[in-house]
Amino acid sequence: MRIASRFAIAVHILSLLGTFPEESLTSDWMASSIGVNAVIVRNVIGMLRRAGLVTTQQGAAGAFLARPLQQITVLDVYRAIGMEDDLFTLHQSPNPNCPVGRNIQRALGTVFTKAQQEMEAQLAKTTMAQIVREIKAADKP
Amino acid sequence: MRIASRFAIAVHILSLLGTFPEESLTSDWMASSIGVNAVIVRNVIGMLRRAGLVTTQQGAAGAFLARPLQQITVLDVYRAIGMEDDLFTLHQSPNPNCPVGRNIQRALGTVFTKAQQEMEAQLAKTTMAQIVREIKAADKP
DNA sequence: ACACTTGTAATAGCAACCATTACAAATCAA
DNA sequence: TTGATTTGTAATGGTTGCTATTACAAGTGT
Numbered sequence: 001m002r003i004a005s006r007f008a009i010a011v012h013i014l015s016l017l018g019t020f021p022e023e024s025l026t027s028d029w030m031a032s033s034i035g036v037n038a039v040i041v042r043n044v045i046g047m048l049r050r051a052g053l054v055t056t057q058q059g060a061a062g063a064f065l066a067r068p069l070q071q072i073t074v075l076d077v078y079r080a081i082g083m084e085d086d087l088f089t090l091h092q093s094p095n096p097n098c099p100v101g102r103n104i105q106r107a108l109g110t111v112f113t114k115a116q117q118e119m120e121a122q123l124a125k126t127t128m129a130q131i132v133r134e135i136k137a138a139d140k141p
Numbered sequence: 142m143r144i145a146s147r148f149a150i151a152v153h154i155l156s157l158l159g160t161f162p163e164e165s166l167t168s169d170w171m172a173s174s175i176g177v178n179a180v181i182v183r184n185v186i187g188m189l190r191r192a193g194l195v196t197t198q199q200g201a202a203g204a205f206l207a208r209p210l211q212q213i214t215v216l217d218v219y220r221a222i223g224m225e226d227d228l229f230t231l232h233q234s235p236n237p238n239c240p241v242g243r244n245i246q247r248a249l250g251t252v253f254t255k256a257q258q259e260m261e262a263q264l265a266k267t268t269m270a271q272i273v274r275e276i277k278a279a280d281k282p
Numbered sequence: 283a284c285a286c287t288t289g290t291a292a293t294a295g296c297a298a299c300c301a302t303t304a305c306a307a308a309t310c311a312a
Numbered sequence: 313t314t315g316a317t318t319t320g321t322a323a324t325g326g327t328t329g330c331t332a333t334t335a336c337a338a339g340t341g342t
Contacts, residue, residue, distance in 0.1 A: 035234035059308030200339030
């Protein structure tokens with residue numbers, strides 16, 4: 001499974017807000033930068049708003065950062081998008097009458113949890129400010 | 142996205158092969174320990190076979206480890222199942238006329254690649270032998 | 283020969299994701 | 313105040329990926 005592209009879309013949105021902080025970017029405008037439907041943009045912004053990362057006002061153009069990009073990690077965005085709590089999926093009904101079946105869930109859980117934690121720890125190491133800095137640096141060669 | 146449960150099923154299968162090394166476990170038998178359809182078991186075994194982790198013979202019951210479980214990491218299993226090359230998904234068509242749109246793919250790629258590598262590095266730290274050891278330890282309290 | 287097993291294809295059901303349309307509610311400018 | 317614009321949200325449809333299930337050819341072993 002695959003982590004949906006709305007994670008990438010969310011990072012894109014925050015990058016736009018950080019790159020054009022003075023302007024009121026409409027969802028239509030952002031949609032054309034991202035290359036997706038404007039309703040998708042509004043939905044993702046809704047997730048960012050519920051996570052406390054941006055503020056909006058119905059009817060008024062624009063979304064605004066609730067705190068500076070230095071204080072928003074990529075993990076914050078990942079959690080805001082709230083894909084799935086568990087990256088890995090356990091099989092549902094192993095047989096309790098089998099020694100392997102009745103113990104594998106715990107063994108798998110240990111490994112899966114650590115792997116997911118490492119992935120998330122890596123996401124936490126990058127802030128949205130670094131992303132924007134990288135974008136700007138790449139744009140001025 | 143979510144990593145499909147056939148990853149967990151694959152670990153379960155190898156654990157069975159390691160726990161009952163002398164027996165020829167049929168796909169039906171394994172299916173009942175795992176709690177899924179026997180065809181799924183045969184399909185997953187096929188992936189493990191193509192990855193060089195087990196050997197089978199059509200018509201003959203059983204699957205057999207191609208090398209000892211100490212030499213099979215959980216990452217090997219993950220790769221054998223070959224879910225998706227990329228855990229994260231980039232959005233397909235950012236706008237090249239926007240400074241953010243034309244540079245975000247690279248910035249995202251950097252972060253996503255590192256996160257996936259950390260996750261995989263963690264999976265590589267555990268061998269199937271450890272999994273089986275943990276299962277046996279949990280079963281004898 | 284006959285029962286059993288593997289390997290594989292085909293089909294169906296289901297869930298998640300994205301695109302799109304539609305529209306109420308709020309804002310803002312004339 | 314009126315009318316255009318924008319956000320927020322619901323509803324629908326198409327697509328994709330995963331699992332369950334049936335079916336059956338090909339190989340094995342007694």
